[in-house]
Amino acid sequence: MENRPLEYDYTIAKMFMLTTIVLGIVGMLIGVILAFQLAFPGLNLILGDSLAEYTNFSRLRPLHTDAVIFGFTLSGVFATWYYVGQRVLKVSMAESKLLMTLGKLHFWLYIVVVAAAVFSLFAGVTTSKEYAEFEWPIDVGVVVVWVLFGMSMFGLIGIRREKSLYISVWYYIATFLGIAMLYLFNNMEIPTMFATSPAGESGIGAWYHSVSMYAGTNDALVQWWYGHNAVAFGFTVPIVGMIYYFLPKESGQAIYSYKLSLLSFWGLMFVYLWAGGHHLLYSTVPDWVQTMASIFSIVLILPSWGSAINMLLTMKGEWQQVASSPLIKFMILASTFYMFSTLEGPIQAIKSVNAIAHFTDWIVGHVHDGVLGWVGFMIMASLYHMAPRVFKREIYSKAIMTAQFWIQTLGVVLYFTSMWIAGITQGMMWRAHDEFGNLAYSFIDTVTVLHPYYAIRGIGGLLYLVGFLMFAYNIYKTMSSRPIEERELQSASPMGA
Amino acid sequence: MNKLYIGGAIFIALMVVLTYLSVGTSKGGFNGDIVNMLAIAGAIALVTITVFVVIKYVRQMQQDNATGELANESWDGIGEYKNSLPTGWAVMFLLTMVWGMWYWTIGYPVNAYSQIGEYNEDTAVHNAKFEVKYKDITGDRLVEMGESVFLAECKVCHGINADGIDGKAANLNHRLDAASVKHVIENGSNYQLLGSEMPMPDRNGLFNNNTGALITDAEIEVVSHFVANGMSGEGADIFIGACSACHGEDGKGMEYVAPNLASFTPALVVNVLNHGKKGIIGVMPKFDRLNDKQKEAVGAYITDISK
Amino acid sequence: MFHWLEKHPFFFAVGVFIAIAFAGLVEILPNFAHSSRPVIGTAPYSTLELAGRHVYIKNSCNACHSQLVRPFKSETDRYGHYSLSGEYAYDRPFLWGSKRTGPDLMRVGNYRTTDWHENHMKDPKSVVPGSIMPAYTWLFTNSADIDTTYAEQLTVAKHFSVPYNQDVPMKDGSVKNVKMAQSLAEAHEIALEEAKLVTADMKDQDVKDAVNRGEIPEIVALIAYLNSLK
Numbered sequence A: 001m002e003n004r005p006l007e008y009d010y011t012i013a014k015m016f017m018l019t020t021i022v023l024g025i026v027g028m029l030i031g032v033i034l035a036f037q038l039a040f041p042g043l044n045l046i047l048g049d050s051l052a053e054y055t056n057f058s059r060l061r062p063l064h065t066d067a068v069i070f071g072f073t074l075s076g077v078f079a080t081w082y083y084v085g086q087r088v089l090k091v092s093m094a095e096s097k098l099l100m101t102l103g104k105l106h107f108w109l110y111i112v113v114v115a116a117a118v119f120s121l122f123a124g125v126t127t128s129k130e131y132a133e134f135e136w137p138i139d140v141g142v143v144v145v146w147v148l149f150g151m152s153m154f155g156l157i158g159i160r161r162e163k164s165l166y167i168s169v170w171y172y173i174a175t176f177l178g179i180a181m182l183y184l185f186n187n188m189e190i191p192t193m194f195a196t197s198p199a200g201e202s203g204i205g206a207w208y209h210s211v212s213m214y215a216g217t218n219d220a221l222v223q224w225w226y227g228h229n230a231v232a233f234g235f236t237v238p239i240v241g242m243i244y245y246f247l248p249k250e251s252g253q254a255i256y257s258y259k260l261s262l263l264s265f266w267g268l269m270f271v272y273l274w275a276g277g278h279h280l281l282y283s284t285v286p287d288w289v290q291t292m293a294s295i296f297s298i299v300l301i302l303p304s305w306g307s308a309i310n311m312l313l314t315m316k317g318e319w320q321q322v323a324s325s326p327l328i329k330f331m332i333l334a335s336t337f338y339m340f341s342t343l344e345g346p347i348q349a350i351k352s353v354n355a356i357a358h359f360t361d362w363i364v365g366h367v368h369d370g371v372l373g374w375v376g377f378m379i380m381a382s383l384y385h386m387a388p389r390v391f392k393r394e395i396y397s398k399a400i401m402t403a404q405f406w407i408q409t410l411g412v413v414l415y416f417t418s419m420w421i422a423g424i425t426q427g428m429m430w431r432a433h434d435e436f437g438n439l440a441y442s443f444i445d446t447v448t449v450l451h452p453y454y455a456i457r458g459i460g461g462l463l464y465l466v467g468f469l470m471f472a473y474n475i476y477k478t479m480s481s482r483p484i485e486e487r488e489l490q491s492a493s494p495m496g497a
Numbered sequence B: 001m002n003k004l005y006i007g008g009a010i011f012i013a014l015m016v017v018l019t020y021l022s023v024g025t026s027k028g029g030f031n032g033d034i035v036n037m038l039a040i041a042g043a044i045a046l047v048t049i050t051v052f053v054v055i056k057y058v059r060q061m062q063q064d065n066a067t068g069e070l071a072n073e074s075w076d077g078i079g080e081y082k083n084s085l086p087t088g089w090a091v092m093f094l095l096t097m098v099w100g101m102w103y104w105t106i107g108y109p110v111n112a113y114s115q116i117g118e119y120n121e122d123t124a125v126h127n128a129k130f131e132v133k134y135k136d137i138t139g140d141r142l143v144e145m146g147e148s149v150f151l152a153e154c155k156v157c158h159g160i161n162a163d164g165i166d167g168k169a170a171n172l173n174h175r176l177d178a179a180s181v182k183h184v185i186e187n188g189s190n191y192q193l194l195g196s197e198m199p200m201p202d203r204n205g206l207f208n209n210n211t212g213a214l215i216t217d218a219e220i221e222v223v224s225h226f227v228a229n230g231m232s233g234e235g236a237d238i239f240i241g242a243c244s245a246c247h248g249e250d251g252k253g254m255e256y257v258a259p260n261l262a263s264f265t266p267a268l269v270v271n272v273l274n275h276g277k278k279g280i281i282g283v284m285p286k287f288d289r290l291n292d293k294q295k296e297a298v299g300a301y302i303t304d305i306s307k
Numbered sequence C: 001m002f003h004w005l006e007k008h009p010f011f012f013a014v015g016v017f018i019a020i021a022f023a024g025l026v027e028i029l030p031n032f033a034h035s036s037r038p039v040i041g042t043a044p045y046s047t048l049e050l051a052g053r054h055v056y057i058k059n060s061c062n063a064c065h066s067q068l069v070r071p072f073k074s075e076t077d078r079y080g081h082y083s084l085s086g087e088y089a090y091d092r093p094f095l096w097g098s099k100r101t102g103p104d105l106m107r108v109g110n111y112r113t114t115d116w117h118e119n120h121m122k123d124p125k126s127v128v129p130g131s132i133m134p135a136y137t138w139l140f141t142n143s144a145d146i147d148t149t150y151a152e153q154l155t156v157a158k159h160f161s162v163p164y165n166q167d168v169p170m171k172d173g174s175v176k177n178v179k180m181a182q183s184l185a186e187a188h189e190i191a192l193e194e195a196k197l198v199t200a201d202m203k204d205q206d207v208k209d210a211v212n213r214g215e216i217p218e219i220v221a222l223i224a225y226l227n228s229l230k
């Protein structure tokens, strides 16, 4: 092997960094709007009566979830893959014309699909299934993008110099396989345009409309087998892959324990899929499926915590780094929130607890512990680490980064505390009977009490968004106005003012 | 560094207190409901465990040193220790797996448990408890109970003051409004207000005995206002002539013949709840979900507020 | 063994796939046929009801409303009988939802009415002070998509043997025969007949006029759907 360091090609990583930031802003802005719409319903008319169809809560909600999942998070996954992959496999994208072409195609088709998805959700074209709202033409696009991602990933692996796969790569491979399997099965649908009427008419109605292959309870089972694991393979697996690279790299520390990495990974793979039924507790799916899901959810705590603990232990004896580097702070707090949400989930998966928690804001709180505190923080930290290396410039401002860290932490805390209280309060009010044995509250009574918590959540979300805008600004300034770094950077990222 | 522990404890205490303030002070509160208790216990366990476990590792960052044997491999400069598993974690993993298998095969009564069975038991307990209680609920207490039913079930249509929200449903503060009476006279009525099939004829079956002819438009107008005014004002003669045969001279109705038009009676309300009705204002749904005592109570309540 | 896998990506991927694919087979497959059998009293959606279901989905009402009554005393008191699997036999997709920002609607047809929905959908606050539900004013002017609805009926009748134009048993021993049209034009006629029954109880003159002209505003279809939820 030659001694000269490899020249990695970050062209595609950069493109996906851009979409991570842009779609992050869009998705979170919509999230903030949603949050305030629940506190102040007048905001459903934020652009006036005539546009209310497109700006009301229910039309915007799927846009939020899909923008942050398939926009922000997936872009982050792609961006980090096109960065991390080359480095831990010790091979440059530039070495293969084919891979570069695939990568670019991957990016541009992704953009096309995102645009189509945004357009269709605004128009109300949706199949209603959470996180799988897209109609079949977009599904086809998603599959093509995914196949391109797979080809470019396995292509790179195929020409690697580093024989054995680094931990992060395990997680990227699992992400690819998991989503591929889940997405295909949950989107089995028959386009209605193939129908022919007894009178011989065909091609009737909207060409993009389809009907699910599964009905009722079966549909629910497949959907939440998907939904739970879309969380697993979208919000957990690839993000764990990121922290396994970026934390040790940024801190210069070696991973605490290979064995722990190994057991956590295979444990997670095996256990995760069984737990989907915890979204269907007390529904009409069979009791034994529900119980199995509850059991596996509890077992799932350990493989999840294994990775987080491995990361915390990697920082053993390195407190001064945590104290001085906002970049490392982000990752340590991300591990903490990961632990929090992977304990919260199993607790909510206990049948009796779920009886209160299901359908309430406590679930929404759980979601955002994970996505804001863990996913959001890790993606931002990853991009902060990558920026000085792909742009060959030091990070514009450490002060902005530090301020951003505290603002966003406060935002997350406000979000989850308010939703925790709101959820438990509402869940208990729904169950309450009065001294006469009547329901103690009509439904609306359980809505109006939530107003202050909805307002607090809105403020928390706004703080998080402000922090994200600071992040975007910091990255922008890094690209445009810092001096060029001459040397190849090793661990700690250089930061300006 | 004790600061961390104190901070953690304060945070946990704060969450618990806030939750208690929000839940504990609401009607029903914790209610001795085991599900409520478990949810709160779970919530407290969640913050407590996370906060203290994370603090444990933070202390290691502060005090310990990274040691161990490095593996030969390194990826992009990232090394890997060959440390063994953290004991606590390994033990817990094993324990949860063993527990899971035990629960699945032995602990979980595969054949004995069903969530519907659990529901049936809970419902039976609830009903038995209140059946006993219901015997003593009469008079003012019954009205009070009725109010509670009304606020949970009826206010979405009739409004919190039972005023019908600008004519969107019947105003239950008084018996009838003129438009409804007029509509019934013109179209008849057949909603089992007496509990069984007993229709009122439409205008083509209503003779004014004073004139010996079918009731006229002008008479309908006048008598409608008479009824809506609580059986007073102009029109008493028409009412006597055309309506009293069935509804009684004072409009208080006759058992098995026609309902009371002067005031609400619990029985009338119960009949409306059992059968629903459709009038000029809209459709009143029937309410199968309420039990007999609840219907009686809300009947007493409406009778009371419309006095 | 794991070290070996880490050097052989193909087998590594196969290993991961087996680990994750296993659970789905065990949990989902065994009950597949059983869960989808309709209970007595469950009939397919009529043309207008199905069009209304599309309106419901288009506007993501399921973002705030569940359609699943869990077996708790407090829920059966509030919403009626707990849900049974067979009641969802014709629901493609299922609409259980995962968040109750608003109440469950599984059986809303039992205790809310056409005129109430009309007021409520136009301006929720006017009937329920403090409501945070958006007003859905555009449903009063947009037209329901009967063509697509008909295409869906044809599709489910063909591929999933949904019993249109067949007698299905009802709880009271009677039978119900839900009609599906033979042609697109007939589908519009059927929907229009149903729409007239709904508008008879409505107040909005523009909507009534539209139906008299032969158009079907989305609100009419939506209300037909809500009324069918029992």
Ligand code: HEM
Binding pocket: A130, A227, A231, A235, A236, A275, A278, A279, A297, A298, A300, A301, A304, A338, A341, A342, A343, A344, A345, A346, A348, A349, A354, A357, A358, A359, A363, A366, A367, A369, A370, A371, A374, A375, C098
């Ligand atoms: C051990 C791991 C976890 C378990 C056992 C778990 C369990 C649960 C449970 C029981 C629910 C509530 C279902 C309901 O009643 O509606 C839920 C919802 C959810 N969780 Fe988790 N959770 C875990 C980790 C995570 C993580 C790390 C994230 C994100 C980063 C996450 C994201 C979500 C989301 C998005 C939902 C909402 C799904 C919906 O739309 O209803 N979960 N989880």
Ligand code: HEM
Binding pocket: A027, A028, A029, A031, A032, A033, A034, A035, A036, A061, A064, A065, A068, A069, A072, A073, A361, A363, A364, A367, A368, A371, A372, A375, A376, A457, A458, A460, A461, A462, A464, A465, C063, C098, C099, C101
């Ligand atoms: C700026 C910060 C954000 C705010 C204010 C916000 C706000 C909201 C609101 C109001 C909802 C709807 C909750 C409901 O229906 O009651 C929601 C749902 C959701 N958000 Fe966010 N969000 C933010 C950021 C994010 C991010 C960054 C992600 C993912 C990476 C995310 C993922 C989700 C998911 C998965 C749901 C669906 C939860 C469920 O169905 O249970 N959000 N968000």
Ligand SMILES: [Ca+2]
Binding pocket: A127, A132, A133, A134, A135, A136, A139, A187, A189
């Ligand atoms: Ca789809």
Ligand SMILES: [Ca+2]
Binding pocket: A130, C097, C098, C099
């Ligand atoms: Ca949800």
Ligand SMILES: [Cu+2]
Binding pocket: A227, A228, A229, A231, A275, A276, A278, A279
């Ligand atoms: Cu889940």
